[in-house]
Amino acid sequence: MARVYISSVISASAEKVWERVRDFNALPRWHPAIADSRIEDALPADKVGCIRNFNLQNGDNIREQLLGLSDYDMFCTYGILESPMPLTDYVATLRLTPVTDGQRCFAEWSAEFSCSPEDEEDLVGGIGTNVFQGGFDALKRHFGE
Amino acid sequence: MVKVIRSTIIDAPVDEVWNVIRDFNGHDQWHPAIAISQIERSEKSDRIGCVRRFRLQDGSELREKLLTLSDMEQTFSYCLLDTPVPLFNYVAHVRLFPVTDDNSTFWEWESRFDTPKGREDELAEMVGENIYVAGFESIRAHMGMEAVQ
Numbered sequence: 039m040a041r042v043y044i045s046s047v048i049s050a051s052a053e054k055v056w057e058r059v060r061d062f063n064a065l066p067r068w069h070p071a072i073a074d075s076r077i078e079d080a081l082p083a084d085k086v087g088c089i090r091n092f093n094l095q096n097g098d099n100i101r102e103q104l105l106g107l108s109d110y111d112m113f114c115t116y117g118i119l120e121s122p123m124p125l126t127d128y129v130a131t132l133r134l135t136p137v138t139d140g141q142r143c144f145a146e147w148s149a150e151f152s153c154s155p156e157d158e159e160d161l162v163g164g165i166g167t168n169v170f171q172g173g174f175d176a177l178k179r180h181f182g183e
Numbered sequence: 184m185v186k187v188i189r190s191t192i193i194d195a196p197v198d199e200v201w202n203v204i205r206d207f208n209g210h211d212q213w214h215p216a217i218a219i220s221q222i223e224r225s226e227k228s229d230r231i232g233c234v235r236r237f238r239l240q241d242g243s244e245l246r247e248k249l250l251t252l253s254d255m256e257q258t259f260s261y262c263l264l265d266t267p268v269p270l271f272n273y274v275a276h277v278r279l280f281p282v283t284d285d286n287s288t289f290w291e292w293e294s295r296f297d298t299p300k301g302r303e304d305e306l307a308e309m310v311g312e313n314i315y316v317a318g319f320e321s322i323r324a325h326m327g328m329e330a331v332q
Contacts, residue, residue, distance in 0.1 A: 046284045047192055137289065139191045139316070144280065144289040171284060 040125075040158045044170035045146045050181040052136040052143035056112045058177065059132060062090055062104050068180065069173045071095055089119065098122050105129065118151075125153040125161055145174055184272075185303050188293040189315035195326055197281040197288040201257045203322060204277065207249045208235055213325040214318050216240060234264065243267040250274070263296075270306060271297040290319065 048055050058068050063083040065072040075092035077083050078101075083090070089103050098121070106115035113133035118125070130149035137144055147170040153161055193200050203213065208228035211220035219238040223246075226233040234248050246264040253259070256278070263273040275294035282289055292315040298306045323329070 043281075043283065045280060045282050045289070047282055047287070047289070135289070135291070136190065137192060138189045139319070142192070144190070144192075144282070146280070174284065 039127075039150045040153055040162055041148070041150050042130075042162050042166045042170065043146070043148045044166050044174065045144065046171075046174040046178070047137065047142055048145050048174070048177050048181055049142050051141055052112055052134040055143055055145065055177060055181065056109070056134050058180070059134075060084070060107070060109065060112075060114065062088065062107070062114065062116070065090070065092055068176060069169075070176050071168060071172055090116075106131075123161060124157050125151040127152045145177070147173065184295050185298060185307050186293070186295050187307050187311045187315070188291065189311050189319070190289065190291040191316075191319045192282065193288040193290055193319070193322060193326075194328055195288060196286050197257060197279050199326070200288045200290065200322065201254075201279055203325065204279075205229070205252070205254070205257075205259065207233065207252070207259065207261070210235075211237070213321050214314075215321050216313060216317065251276075268306065268309070269299050269302065270310070292318065 061083050063075050063077050065075050071094055073093045073095050075090050078089040078091050081088040084107055086104050086107055089101055091099070091101050093099050100121040101119040102116045103119055104116050106113070113131055115129065115131045118128040128149060128151035130147065133146045135144040149165060206228055208220050208222045211217045216239055217237050218240050221236050222228050223234040223236055228235070229252055231249055231252060234246055237245050237247070239245070245266040247261045248264055249259065249261050251258065251260040258276065258278040260274060260276045263270055273294055273296035275292065278291045280289040294310060
């Protein structure tokens with residue numbers, strides 16, 4: 039299994055950041071790489087099992103299924119159903135944890151997946167940099183350093 | 184049960200922070216509340232089940248048992264065996280996580296315990312501030328960092 043792990047500190051309370059990222063259909067509102075998104079079959083975006091169907095700015099289409107969502111522990115787990123990337127069994131988790139000594143929170147975004155060895159470095163680097171770190175950088179810009 | 188949790192960001196790589204705090208018998212080197220630490224029966228301090236005996240600055244003594252130690256997860260947990268303060272069924276967890284985008288460390292320290300009725304808030308505050316937050320500050324000082332706030 040290939041593994042990606044990116045973490046960051048965002049200058050806002052975990053509750054505030056969670057408000058921005060918990061909506062499984064909200065990627066275009068906060069993530070710069072995503073152009074548009076919809077939930078299939080008109081399901082609510084916080085119904086576990088729902089599928090988001092979204093397009094990247096570069097035109098790629100991806101379908102992801104919500105596997106777990108917790109407002110108490112502030113995490114969201116999802117898997118890829120279809121994507122142009124040469125990988126399978128992709129499961130990712132975005133998690134927020136309060137930092138008690140200031141108005142800031144610890145954000146983690148991790149994924150595991152299978153792929154052929156020659157693709158692994160590019161996939162791990164691309165997902166880590168463009169998707170995960172790109173998302174955290176956008177949150178940092180939004181909430182201020 | 185009372186639950187106490189404190190967390191902070193330490194401006195150093197996670198491996199460096201772990202190197203300092205992983206020694207279950209080394210907390211007298213950096214924590215201001217602890218005068219002397221010893222492991223009973225000459226056990227190694229990374230042997231699960233070993234018991235450390237602390238003498239605090241005020242002369243009182245307490246004993247704590249190592250329950251978990253993981254170099255991979257960079258966590259350890261321990262429980263109180265004997266204490267001058269009425270903390271019962273006390274189990275604490277220390278966890279470090281890397282902040283990958285600036286090479287710093289997220290440090291979480293939490294515990295659960297029972298106390299006599301009416302003393303919950305007072306003892307939760309004492310544990311959270313005098314032990315955990317004071318520990319964060321003294322690690323910063325120990326590692327040559329400036330205090331936060």
